[in-house]
Every structure is written in C-alpha cells, then in structure tokens.
Amino acid sequence: MLVYILFDEGEDKDVETAHSSILRAGGKDQLLADFGAMREAITPEGEPKYLERPTLETLAKFICAQTTGAHKDLALFELAHLVFAVAALKGQGERTTFFLSPERPSRGRLRAFFTDCKTDPTVGIGVDGVQLRYDGQVFLIRFGRMPFLIALYEFLCSMEGFAHYVVITDIFDQAVSDGLSLKSLKACANGLSSLMRKYRIANLSTAQADGKFVQVYKFLQDQSGGAQIILTDQSVFDFWCLHNTGKDYRGYRTVFDLFCDFAHAFEAARVHENAHHAARLGLSVEDGEVDLAGEDVDASVEDDWVSPFDIFDQDEFAPVRFFKKSSERGPIESLMAYGPDALRLPIAFVRHEIFGQVQAGITNDLQVGRGAASVQTRVNCEDVPSYPQRLAECLRIRDHIKALQGASLHVLLMDSECAEGESEARDQAQKAFGKMNRKGFDGDAIDQKMIFEQAADALVKMEAQLDHYIKKLENQNLPPLFEADKVAFQQQFKHLYAEVLT
Amino acid sequence: MKRIAILIATTGGPVLVDRITPEPAPQSMVCLRRQSDVLPISADYDDFVRAGSGVIMREFGPYEEGAFRLDVSGPIGTGQSWQLGVFAAHAIFKSETAVLSDLETADLIVWLTGTVDYDLNVADVDHMAQKVESSAFVLADYIAKGTPILFGAGLENAQFLADHRPPEGITVCPLNTTHDLLEILGLVANVPETVAEESERSSKSFILMAVLTLAALVALYLFLVKDHAEEEVLQVQTPLEINLTSDRGKNPIFFFGDYLNLMVEVSEAAWVQCFYAQADGKTFRIYPNDQVKEVTRFEPNRLHILSGGENSSFAIKLGPPEGREEVACYASLQNIDIDPARPPKDSVVDVLHFDLKP
Amino acid sequence: MTEIVISPDLKDAAQTEFGALDQQRDLMQARGGAGLALSRVYGYVEGGTDEVVAHALQSDLAVRRVYQNLLRRQALFHIPQAIAASSEEYPMRHCTGCRVRLQASRAQEDQVYLIIELADQRSDSPTRLNLFGVDEVFASVDLPAQRNGVIQTLLDKDSSQARLLADPKTEIILR
Secondary structure (H helix, E strand, O other), rough: HHHHHHHHHHHOOHHHHHHHHHHHHHHOOHHHHHHHHHHEOOOOOOEEEEOOOHHHHHHHHHOOOOOOOOOOOOOHHHHHHHHHHHHHHHHHOOHHHHOOOOOOOOOOHHHHOOOOOOOOEEEOOOOOOEEEOOOOEEEEEEEOOOOOOOOOHHHHHHHHHHHHHHHHHHHHHHHHOOOOOOHHHHHHHHHHHHHHHHHHHHOOOOOOHHHHHHHHHHHHHHHHHOOEEEEEEHHHHHHHHHHHOOOOOOOOOHHHHHHHHHHHHHHHHHHHHHHOOOOOOOOOOOOOOOOOOOHHHOOOOOOOOOHHHHHHOOOHOOOOHHHHHHHHHHHHHHHHHHHHHHHHHHHHHHHHHHHHHHHHHHHHHHOOOOHHHHHHHHHOOOOOOOHHHHHHHHHHHHHHHHHHHHHHHHHHOOOOOOOOOOOHHHHHHHHHHHHHHOOOOOOOOOHHHHHHHHEEEEEHHHHHHHHHHHHHHHHHHHHHHHHHHHHHHHHHHHHOOOOHOO | OEHHHHHHEEOOEEEEEEEEEEOOOOOEEEEEEEOOOOOHHHHHHHHHOOOEEEEEHHOOOOOOOOEEEEEEEOOOOOOOOOOOHHHHHHHHHHHOOOOEEEOOOEEEEEEOOOOEEOOEEOOOOOHHHHHHHHHHHHHHHHHHOOOOOEEEEEEHHHHHHHOOOOOEEEEEEEOHHHHOOOOOOOOOOOOOOOHHHHHHHHHHHHHHHHHHHHHHHHHHHHHHHHHHHHHHHHHOOOOOEEEEOHHHHHHHEEOOOOOOOOOOEEEOEEEEEEEEOOOOOEEEEEEEOOOOOOOOOOOOOOOOEEOOOOOOOOOOOOOOOOOEEEEEEEEEEEOOOOOOOOOOOOOEEEEEEEEEOO | OEEEEEEEEHHHHHHHHHHHHHHHHHHHHHHOOOOOOHHHHHHHHHHOOHHHHHHHHHHHHHHHHHHHHHHHHHHHEOOOOOOOOOOOOOOOOEOOOEEEEEEEEEOOOOEEEEEEEEEEOOOOOOOOEEEHHHHHOOEEEOOOOEEEOOOEEEEEEEHHHHHHHHHOOOEEEEE
C-alpha cells in the first residue's frame, strides 16, 4: 500500500502528522490504541502475528466501513460461521486456541489445524476451506479469509480495553449452543454488529474527512466551470500545485491518494446505487441490527481489490521464489497495491511513481541531513527514469509474469494425463519451467503444487493489471509528456525546497 | 570441633557450602546465599539425597525430616561435579567431630570437584584448569593466612593437579572413592586424621610462608595458563601479550553487588589501561583511575591483581544495568592514552566478557 | 488524459464512502498508541513470557480481569475462594487432583516452602501459579517442573504471593 512506501522512504513528516491528527482531533485515541494493539500482537518468535497486508488492511476497512451498504458487517456473519465451524469440528474448548493463539494464522497453519478433526454432517473441510450446510445452502469460509476473521475476533475481544470480551464470548457461546441455523447465526452477527455500531459512533469521526471531500469537490467544480464536474489526471497535479506550500498537501503522493479516494468513493457510490440492495428485513436499525438475510449472503465476499503480491507474501511461499525483489517486484509493487485506483488516473499514477519518488527522496535527504547538493540533484530530476523507460520496464515484467504462468502450469500438469490437443501447451509450459532457473522451480516443485495453484490465480490477476496499465500508457504520447512533466515538477520542487537550496 | 570449609570448584569460581538444614518439605533444594533463590541443580540434588536414587540418605540417614536445604555462596551451573563437595558437606554435617565452616574461621579448606556414583566411586570431571584458575584469587588470601588447603578430585584430575606442582600449602588428594576422602578428613570412625593432622602440624610453616604463598599460587595459575600460552607462542610470534582474567575465570557470571576482581599478566614490561563497557553501550576507563596514585609499567610474567586484592588501590562493585558486559585491557610499550575505539597498532588487548544479572 | 465525470447526484453517498476510505488510510498510517491484544494475554496464560503483559497485569485492572477470565477457561487446576475462614497461618488449599500448601522453612524464618502436590503425574504440569486476592489483587509464581508429583519452590514470607496464599479467600488458578 502506498502509505507504507511513504513511511519506508521517508515521505513528508507533515503528511504523517496531518493524517494522525485526524483521528486524534476527534478524541479517537481509543481506536488508534485498539488498532495498534492488533499491530503489536506478536508471535512467540516476536514477529507480528498479523500481516500488514492484507490482514490488517482488511481489518481497517471493516472498522472504518461506510455507514451505508447492507454488507458492511457481513464479516461478522462470516465470523459467526467460523466460530460455529471450529466448535463443531474441534470442540468448543478449542475456540480460544484457534482465535487467540499467538501463532500467525497462515493458510498452512489453518489447514493443519483442521486436519484429522472429527466429522460432522453439517460442517466439513474442503480444499478451499470450511463448508457449513444448513437451511438448504452451503456457506464456504476460505482458508485465505480466515486470518482476517481471526484478527476481527481478536479486535472485537480486545477493543476498548477488553470491555466487551465477556459479552462477545457469551454471544458466541449462545450461537454454538443454539445449533447451526440461519436464525442463530444472524442473531450472533446482529449482536456483534450492534457492538460495532456503537463502537464506530464513539470512535470514528468523519468531520475532517468531510472537509477534505468538500475541498476537492469545490476545486473540481471551479476547475470544470460548466455543468459537468470532470476529474482528470491533470486535476491532481493542479490541486497539488495550488496547495503544496501548505502543511497538509506538501507531498504529491498525498494529493494523489486524496484524489484516488475521491474517485474511488464516487465509483463505489455508483455501484451501490445500481446494486439496489435488498431492504432490511424488519430489524431494528436503531439497535444497530443489520440485514444479513440468507438470500443476500453469498459465499464469496465483496470483491475489494487486494494486491496479488499478498499471496506471495504468505509464509508457505518461502520455498519458491517467484519474484526478485528489486528487479521484478519493486517496480510494480505500487501498481499492484493500488489496483483499479491506479488505472482510473493512469497519468497521475505514473507521475506518482516517478516524481513522487523523487520527492520522497528529497524528504528523506532532509530528514537524514544529506545536504543541499543531494537535494539539488533530486530537484533537477536528474537520472529519473522516463515514462517510456517505465513502460519498457512494465513490458519486461509482464513477460516474466507470463513465463511464471507457464512454469506454474507445468507444475500443475505434472501428475495429470495429457489430454488431446494439450501437448503444445504442455511443451511450452515445460520450456518455461525449464528456463526458470531459481529456487523452487526444480524436481521437487510438485511437492509445492498447492503453492503453484494459488500463484497461478494471482499471476493471471497481475497480468491483467499490467495489461491495462500498459495499454493506458501506450495510448499516450509519452516522450513529450515526460519532458513537460519533468519541467513542471522541477519548477515545483525548486519552489518548495528553495530554502534548502539557497 | 574441627571447622572445615567445603568449596565446590566451578569454572565461575569456588562456591562455599554455607549450611545444611533438614527441612519438613518433600524435596531437597539448593539455595543461593540463604535467599529464596533456588538453584537449577536442586532437582539433581534431590535425586542425590533421596534414598533409592541417591546416596546421602543411605549413607548418612535416617533423618526425621525427609529433605535438606543446602545453602551455597554462589551459583553452580549444570553438570554433576558438585556431588563430591556436597557429599563431603553432608559427611561433615553428620559428623560429631567436625562442622561446616566459613573460610575466615576454617581450620581446613577443602576444595573438591568430582562426581560420586551409587557405589561411592569418585569420577573425574572436565575443566580442571579453569576451575583452578578461577579459584586462585580466593585461595590466595587463605594460603597467605596459613589455612591448610586440600584439593580433592578423582584420580586423573588429581594427577593433573599434581603435575602442575601446586605451591606449598596445598595438598592434592587423589580419590578413588568417597571413603578415601572421609579417611583423609578424619570422618571415618577409628581412622586417624592423616592429612588433617599433617596439615595442622605444618600450619606453622604455612604462616612462615605467608609472604610467599600468594606468589606461589600465582605461579600455579601461571603454570596452568602457561600450557596454553606456549602453544600459542608457537603459532603466533607476538612480542607483547596480555592476559586478562578474573577471580571467577574467563567467562564468569556476576550479580549486582558482586565485586569484579581482575587479574592481568603481560609478557613484557608494558603500560596497561583497562576499559569497562556496559551493556547499555557506555564505556568507562577503570584503570588507571583516580585511586591509583602511581601508575607504573606492569612487570612481565607475573599476575597483577588489578582490583579487589588486599594490595589493590581500588575495587569494582557491580550494579545495574544488567546484561552482557566486558572489560578490555590494553597493553602498550609506550605510555600513551589509549582510545578503545581506535587503539594504537602496537598495543595488544585481551577482553573479559561476563554476564551481569540482578 | 483520462476524464472521470463526477455525478453530483452521488455526492452524499460518495462523501460517506470517502470518509471511510480516508479514515482507513489514517488507521493504516498511524503508529503508536498501542493497546494490548488479547492474543498476547492468552500467550501469557499459556506460559509464555511477555514483559508488557506482566507489567500490565500489575497496573491495569482490565487486563487482570480478562487474564483471570481466560485462565478460568484454560485452567489445569482451579481452587476458588474458600467460603469458610481458617485459623491456620497457612491453610491448605485443594481441588480435585491438586493440593497447595505453604510450609515454614526451618533454616530461614523469613521464608516458606510453596508445595504443590499433584494426584497424577501428568504431562501438562502447571508452569505458573496465579493468585487472585480480594480487591482484585494479583500475584503469580513461575513454577519449576514437577518431580514425582510435587512442585516445590521457596517464597519470602512477606512476599505478596505468600500473603495471598495465606488468605483462604484467594482464588488460585494453576496453568
């Protein structure tokens, strides 16, 4: 995620301070403490229990979920299912161990937890996860979803200084003793949802976010002039130029994020508008009950973008090296993290990648006191990769991803019979595998078949993302655009860091 | 009543058996300095005491109480070499003619290392050189005072000690069984107190030799070290060498409140400076310091007691912070100020690492 | 350049969405202000070492309560508060399969033996004795391994642990 990169590479402290103050300004230290506790949860080896992405990011999304939308608390319904499944398969006493063990809840560990467990006609273990059968339907909780649900369970129990732990435990105990039915699971989810609603009211404030939203909206309104309000790549740059001498929007990347969220918000609102969500089923909205009606509940959770690299970051992927960090992963890390948001404003995004990086370097120089000479070099944007070079890099990595797809296919087909018409594809896959001279792509690869299966899905997603981005860039006349941008950013940087340079 | 101090030899220094008390508890325990700190060897001690698995109750029992509390002066690590000393301590505790003593008032100091099996055979143990080396500082004072000292160990260990010609005042006793030890100590009924009596007889000569004994013990120490040093000389032709150790050996463990007693030896007349690096990164020069009135070159090939000795001008008492600490001593042929971060090329250094615990 | 047409009709809904996204970004960026996660308390219940939890147990009543709650669920032996008062200086406390008692040391008057006798030589021997006194006072003792069904260690007589063990109203949980 971008914010993480900013942090690592020394983005403006002003930005960080400004962001943090938003939550603190509303007296929201409790939320920071509660979320911080999840970040500070550690394994016996002293490693973070939860991955920053996707686990904690998904948790943050859940906590800050918008107040509209029928499925915002769907995760609680899933959690109720998972609690029931653990009780059914491993016994009620194992719930605490499953959800609160300090060990990192990796897919491999979760799979292992459920192996050799007692059978139950209504709850079973599949390849992908745990299945619950009731009221004529099947509810699947994927192993990949469980780390987030475990984090959610722990967050609920830990929030506000464990104030709700006993109540939550009672809610789950009741659900399990009531038996598996839509009614009992809904009651459980609604009980939790009521707690979350009160928690959000007490700890989330949108006042400052509202201020930002209105600021951008008015800016676009003024810029567009006519009846229509238009957001373009240039809007991001113009807004930054207008506000970068202030404290809140000094960094181009910060402004890009702001517009990303703005555009994303309108897109989400449009989708919700079109979706015609089912009306609530006579539940008490005041009490925070949510509609989790059976017909709305699908086994697949709402499809928020998550970086495909999250798949490769799982502990069990360690034996196979798909990407070299600096040459094959680093250049597309942001693109994969931003997902559709990057494609919505592709030029603004390439500026973020190239010149946002320059500004991060300047900030870092200032923080570590590297001196004016180094800042001057950066301000001049010397040695900055051009947009055509950036495009070429994307093309090169796309080729690597295609090769990885072939190699993965070879592993997946290793122990299967060759069907008619498949031989050519198999040959190509085998060649790709043979050329992949790196860790994990060897005679033992078949032992890691499950890893290659997961990788294959992620690689397809990555190729599609890169394809879209490449097309968007190819549609531009990149060389003159880059030269013009270089001059424009140079000017802004000179202006912004004049004090340091003189 | 003969007052006998039992020292259990460890690589961290000799540990005195302070007291044995029968206790109305299910298990026997070893405690540190009469505090409620229970040493990890307690489980093994309980086995060693318990009838059936051990020998103490069988040999010296029965007692009304089922267990003992053994108080010692310092930590005893893993291993079983404490068994011989503990056996001797229980023998004295049972005896009507002897009592356990502290070092100051002891008529006889018995330094022991070895294991004792179920048939009371004494077996050899490892790390003899380190054990002697780390005992040198403590024993030096009592040799000087004229207290008779007896080194008891298994046959090969005793041979090792004898081969290195201990100074007068120390009698080495090879032990085949614990019976040999009890005989020597005069703790076996109807057996004359051979060595003990002999020691008493010769105590006058100890007093006469008091001035010489420290040097003699140092000689013992040097001799033990020399074996290693000579080997090293063959490999590295270094003209100036420095050797730094403590009264608890090369890898000691210290606790808050303990004194850090340092000993230095140089191969040529040299100027010495020592620095103490705390676990928190702070470094202090500890030698020379304000307490040292006259800074001179260190004479070669003799053990210089840097801190804590009777003739030392200063002592170092250890306190917080806890952690892994070190002392580095530099020797130089020139009398110059040494910066430990950038020591001069012609200086040599030896470092003593140790754990400091609360 | 890409153009995105913003529909004013969606402004209110978008503003709500934006609020969530903005706060989520804040949450992911914020550092510090860490509370305590329940898994750390649970790890401590299970015998792990965690100085943060150990300190919080002394200073934070909420942590103490949730720790007690978790312990009750995971206890190997649980000796609730005794109803009747005791005239003995160190009353023996017991539950099925376990006896806990203090025995004065003959060697040191200021010390007492803590003796825990187990009926079975079980593989999951307790590693920590937890004491919850009246007024929600808490103390614990890290235990050595059991030997022949007995766990034994020494306590200072005036330690909080010894004082709590002397009080029959102290709840004892072995884990």
